[in-house]
Amino acid sequence: MVGGGHGAFIGAVHRMAARLDDRYALVAGCFSADPDRSLAAAADLGTARAYGSFAEMARREARRKDGIEAVAIVTPNHLHVPVAMAFLRRGIHVICDKPLAHDLAQARRLARAAEQAGVIFALTHNYTGYPMVRQARAMVDAGELGRIRLVQVEYAQDWLAEPIEQAGHKQALWRTDPAQSGGGGALGDIGTHAFNLARFVTGLGLEGLCADLHAFGPGRQLDDNGHVMLRFAGGARGMIWFSQVATGCENGLRLRVFGTKAALDWSQEDPNSLFLTPLGAPRQRLTRGSPGLAPEAARLTRVPAGHPEGYVEGFANLYRDIAEAILARREGRAAPPDASFPGLAEGLEGMAFIEACLRSSQRNGAWVSLRA
Amino acid sequence: MVGGGHGAFIGAVHRMAARLDDRYALVAGCFSADPDRSLAAAADLGTARAYGSFAEMARREARRKDGIEAVAIVTPNHLHVPVAMAFLRRGIHVICDKPLAHDLAQARRLARAAEQAGVIFALTHNYTGYPMVRQARAMVDAGELGRIRLVQVEYAQDWLAEPIEQAGHKQALWRTDPAQSGGGGALGDIGTHAFNLARFVTGLGLEGLCADLHAFGPGRQLDDNGHVMLRFAGGARGMIWFSQVATGCENGLRLRVFGTKAALDWSQEDPNSLFLTPLGAPRQRLTRGSPGLAPEAARLTRVPAGHPEGYVEGFANLYRDIAEAILARREGRAAPPDASFPGLAEGLEGMAFIEACLRSSQRNGAWVSLRA
Amino acid sequence: MVGGGHGAFIGAVHRMAARLDDRYALVAGCFSADPDRSLAAAADLGTARAYGSFAEMARREARRKDGIEAVAIVTPNHLHVPVAMAFLRRGIHVICDKPLAHDLAQARRLARAAEQAGVIFALTHNYTGYPMVRQARAMVDAGELGRIRLVQVEYAQDWLAEPIEQAGHKQALWRTDPAQSGGGGALGDIGTHAFNLARFVTGLGLEGLCADLHAFGPGRQLDDNGHVMLRFAGGARGMIWFSQVATGCENGLRLRVFGTKAALDWSQEDPNSLFLTPLGAPRQRLTRGSPGLAPEAARLTRVPAGHPEGYVEGFANLYRDIAEAILARREGRAAPPDASFPGLAEGLEGMAFIEACLRSSQRNGAWVSLRA
Amino acid sequence: MVGGGHGAFIGAVHRMAARLDDRYALVAGCFSADPDRSLAAAADLGTARAYGSFAEMARREARRKDGIEAVAIVTPNHLHVPVAMAFLRRGIHVICDKPLAHDLAQARRLARAAEQAGVIFALTHNYTGYPMVRQARAMVDAGELGRIRLVQVEYAQDWLAEPIEQAGHKQALWRTDPAQSGGGGALGDIGTHAFNLARFVTGLGLEGLCADLHAFGPGRQLDDNGHVMLRFAGGARGMIWFSQVATGCENGLRLRVFGTKAALDWSQEDPNSLFLTPLGAPRQRLTRGSPGLAPEAARLTRVPAGHPEGYVEGFANLYRDIAEAILARREGRAAPPDASFPGLAEGLEGMAFIEACLRSSQRNGAWVSLRA
Numbered sequence A, B, C, D: 001m002v003g004g005g006h007g008a009f010i011g012a013v014h015r016m017a018a019r020l021d022d023r024y025a026l027v028a029g030c031f032s033a034d035p036d037r038s039l040a041a042a043a044d045l046g047t048a049r050a051y052g053s054f055a056e057m058a059r060r061e062a063r064r065k066d067g068i069e070a071v072a073i074v075t076p077n078h079l080h081v082p083v084a085m086a087f088l089r090r091g092i093h094v095i096c097d098k099p100l101a102h103d104l105a106q107a108r109r110l111a112r113a114a115e116q117a118g119v120i121f122a123l124t125h126n127y128t129g130y131p132m133v134r135q136a137r138a139m140v141d142a143g144e145l146g147r148i149r150l151v152q153v154e155y156a157q158d159w160l161a162e163p164i165e166q167a168g169h170k171q172a173l174w175r176t177d178p179a180q181s182g183g184g185g186a187l188g189d190i191g192t193h194a195f196n197l198a199r200f201v202t203g204l205g206l207e208g209l210c211a212d213l214h215a216f217g218p219g220r221q222l223d224d225n226g227h228v229m230l231r232f233a234g235g236a237r238g239m240i241w242f243s244q245v246a247t248g249c250e251n252g253l254r255l256r257v258f259g260t261k262a263a264l265d266w267s268q269e270d271p272n273s274l275f276l277t278p279l280g281a282p283r284q285r286l287t288r289g290s291p292g293l294a295p296e297a298a299r300l301t302r303v304p305a306g307h308p309e310g311y312v313e314g315f316a317n318l319y320r321d322i323a324e325a326i327l328a329r330r331e332g333r334a335a336p337p338d339a340s341f342p343g344l345a346e347g348l349e350g351m352a353f354i355e356a357c358l359r360s361s362q363r364n365g366a367w368v369s370l371r372a
Helices: A010-020 A035-045 A054-063 A077-088 A104-117 A131-141 A170-175 A186-202 A311-330 A344-362 B010-020 B035-045 B054-063 B077-088 B104-117 B131-141 B170-175 B186-202 B311-330 B344-362 C010-020 C035-045 C054-063 C077-088 C104-117 C131-141 C170-175 C186-202 C311-330 C344-362 D010-020 D035-045 D054-063 D077-088 D104-117 D131-141 D170-175 D186-202 D311-330 D344-362
Strands: A070-074 A093-096 A121-123 A148-156 A206-214 A225-232 A237-243 A252-259 A262-267 A273-278 A283-287 B070-074 B093-096 B121-123 B148-156 B206-214 B225-232 B237-243 B252-259 B262-267 B273-278 B283-287 C070-074 C093-096 C121-123 C148-156 C206-214 C225-232 C237-243 C252-259 C262-267 C273-278 C283-287 D070-074 D093-096 D121-123 D148-156 D206-214 D225-232 D237-243 D252-259 D262-267 D273-278 D283-287
Touching (some): A010 A070, A010 A311, A054 A070, A054 A077, A070 A077, A093 A311, A121 A344, A131 A311, A148 A225, A186 A206, A186 A237, A186 A252, A186 A344, A206 A344, A206 B206, A206 B225, A225 A344, A225 B206, A225 B237, B010 B070, B010 B311, B010 C010, B054 B077, B077 B093, B093 B311, B121 B311, B121 B344, B131 B186, B131 B252, B131 B273, B131 B311, B148 B186, B148 B225, B186 B206, B186 B225, B186 B237, B186 B344, B311 C311, C010 C070, C054 C070, C077 C093, C093 C311, C104 C344, C121 C344, C131 C252, C131 C311, C148 C186, C148 C225, C186 C206, C186 C225, C186 C237, C186 C252, C186 C344, C206 D225, C225 C344, C225 D206, C225 D225, C237 D225, C237 D237, D010 D070, D010 D311, D054 D070, D070 D077, D077 D093, D093 D311, D104 D344, D121 D311, D131 D252, D131 D262, D131 D273, D148 D186, D148 D225, D186 D225, D186 D237, D186 D252, D186 D344, D206 D344
Parallel strands (some): A070 A093, A093 A121, B070 B093, B148 B237, C070 C093, C093 C121, C148 C237, D070 D093, D093 D121
Antiparallel strands (some): A148 A252, A206 A225, A225 A237, A252 A262, A273 A283, A283 C283, B148 B252, B206 B225, C148 C252, C273 C283, D206 D225, D252 D262, D273 D283
């Protein structure tokens, strides 16, 4: 693991996700750019090998017979690419938090390097790991919604409602700093999740978007709210609203997909349910673990229906599928077809989404495509 | 009443709304442009005086000593103005369904005529009659939300998901016909309600909008779906999404207002609740009829909390307030200050909203103002 | 109308319910036992003929050619029988609030008198008027639930959580007074509604019950809370919990019926929904006014799905069905088969339920039958 | 671990719960009474030391320097006591699934033996591990509810709605077999959870109960449904309903506590929320991880509010607190005061509850106390 030391949030989540299904061991880490802090964190975590720099870690782990097979990158955004480069060039698989890179150009260089290296590259758009999100995708794939007309996504939080970065809040500091986050604020942090979720479930290509980004926080350089209108290939339309100043919202990611035959509605805060409404028929609540679900959803359930699974379990599903892929690679066989996780393609597309939103917003809401 | 004969929907609602609080008697009507059908409807309704044309009705009622004091207009949109003109010129108060007119120019002529005639003119944006909508407005007025940052509105239905107008569905026929509806389809039918609700609750002026209208129904000339991004005076932003092809949605009007101090969330399908979330505190469910509500909300409740009131009751609240105003006028005194209903100003603004959305959408999402 | 003067709650509800569908005119009333107060109320209500005593009203209305056809009785419980007797003996139909009588013996005398008089006798167990309750009954009748195993009912309020009767609260005063309410407090006021609803929907006969009644309010003579275990004919079991001290509950009447094939769940505070869960299949939300409902439910809907109907509309459905019956009687034909309302049988059974609960509770929870 | 081999449910949950916070290593196991199956399961799980009998495991682990410190017992109920005895007599701490024993007499022998052995004994009433359950208890303790009047608990499932034990369903087989389950069916399996939850949150002693147990499943010897009325010390009343034939219910454990000042409502299927309604004030939704929670709840949260935690996390909280206690014991210091888990006292009380329900039901609903 690189990053994820004291005070970090997502590093601890990655560790729990890796541990839950007993498919990983955390044996080496560079938990901070400050060597002392890195060592202290390693001691607390009981990690065998601690490093003071990621470059050293990559170099030395690559040389060991028992060196790490994969690295999890949980740093601020601007470090994703340099860290990933250091490891993948040495043939170490990469599990990287999103967004992929600081900007699209950098992301492209990374993608080329990763392809040349031939490693597995996973990007933790973790919301795609929820079983009922897999169920939604399977139902769209099977044509149960008919032709899709509307895709409404929202991702609303309120943790940046006040300018807590000015009071030194660590998470807020780097997320509101263009040097560490890139050009998108809430856009990169949660807008990309919302976009990825829509893409994952519907499979529809995005033909154009029209964005209105805004920073409500006083003195804030990066957006903390955005409205984006969407036009998809095939004629579907939609909307993404993301916000980190939406008072009262905790982690309100919601996706609705309306087709000619049926509609789906899923909310991250109630992840074990998926609401299906066929046209002219009653709304149904499908539940994780219940009979009749698609195999893609059923395979990812650990406890019976009514025993809620949450955020860590969804995240762990990605780790489980990544483990399947690594194991298959090690054994020289194809990965199981239903093991599924986002990777470079999704990362590149996410970066293209960020840049398209910035471009549209700078041009006062001109319709733009993802292609620059 | 003009309109509201056999097969109509909203006419029956107006009649129930007028009857509920025993403030009106239905004594005359022109229920159809076809005199025979008008007479037949009058007989069924037990209405004393039936007319074959609205012009005749206006003329003759104005001459009677016991003629009507007010007329309810529940025709398709294109007739709102000619019918209203006929009555208001004779000093008869007008209660008119929305939108106000076929187009903005026509609406302005009507407004001038109504002002000259000095009659009371009420426009039945009925959702403003719900007590918890009044509560929301009172809380915004009292500053309980702080400065408003975001206004998210959606109004989703699915009754036009299939091209039922092609099968002769009466309601669908006129609503998808530009000659009867005007330039907006779903935009005029429900988009104006959504816009009016946002305006009513927040009081914020709309500085600009950026619209993407679309017709999904095959062969449909008027929009059946629209996404509209909003910028308000004072810096608030927001969104209206309206749709009549959103599979599985019945009458899904929802308003969320996010301020610096607190947020409100209200849904028409659960109208007796209003959710309030102060920043950093738990979400609360305020209920109609419960202690602690604002007087503006408390005065409109008929049965105790937990005994749900619905659509007809909300509609009847407008009728009740209109009756207060008519009575005050008759008695030569000022109307009670808390009796409140939309009128010409709201009607003109609604027409301006329709035309601005059409203009923006025709210019591929240019930001436009309500002023042409 | 007898009762329902100033400060009363249910009288105003009866009047709105009668008015909503334009099937009744309120032409005479005795709104208070105090003649001056009765006259004042009549003046406020615009009622043509006001009386100072119900006996006088019955006598004089019976003599008029244009006298009332039916009387609505909305007094405290102990007056139901004497008032009803006065009118039905003169051939005037009776619409009486529940419970039927002060005690079972009195109820039996009334039932015999009503049968001899041959009048229509309606008891306003209004919750049976909700369309989705009719839907529930139709589904049980059609066998969609299979064999019923469990019937869980609760009716929870909190308006008597504090001893407001000691502060002179009018509604609380008579409801906590055995002389005016009879032997049951919350039991008579809401327990009978809960029992009636279970009986109405399931049609199952009650074979035995085991009750634990309690008064939490200091100095309160009548129960304000009760738990009742139920055994039905055919082997079903169940439970009624009613309370008027359940902090935070407004009018929480909920019925769940579990069968071998499917289960139903209905809540009065969300009356437009009925949840159906077939065994092994997703839960479905059936909505009032939507396609596919039983005719018994569909006939009682006034506005489309998504436009909520509430308490007054449900109450009005009883008044509508009673009007059908009165009209049929007047015209010498049979009442339409789907017009349905509770009457003497339900009233007698409700009184038997009250007395059985009292008996069981006094015997410390012995199982007893409804037959004394 | 003893038990938890192929086809088991709860064993896998215990393993995930132990792993989540990285406080345990699974190094030895007897996963089946069949040695071959035990070895096979151990191989699959990567467990270092596999045993063919629990007695051998206890003997040999006790002799090893690196032997296990604690054993998790996840067998059918009738084995809890013999297995626990084998380990605790050798000074190995015990983490045992519920109910504690086959019957109360056996439970008492175990309790005496455990006390003599001086080991830590934890009983996995896992629902007490949910943060919002801890929050509920803290609020009751702090007097925020006032005096408690009503305690309503229900635990409804439907997995035994059909006689699946007759088709060989492994989980159903032992749970419907008195020899393996003891005298209670659903009563022991889930009724004890419901009772424990009520006791944990309210702290109120149970003075009497009145039970109606029933088996709906054809040929079923043990109850699959029960209604139990409750009387608590201090005058509170309440109800437990548990069922495994409640069609459509997955794992519907819900607790409501009504006090003179406020009420609480918590549902296991939405475990991150706790609803609080002060008398006369709006209902509030408290969420796990949000500001203002009691320290007892805040300390058990891993991810921020809005990122749902589920069943495994709640279970893991017990494991975490048990680890704290074991560590403190090892280091010769007192366990941290807020580390909390059910143990022998709760196990004995659960067995007394089972036997009291059986006794009351056999005597046709006589009120009985927990003391035989």
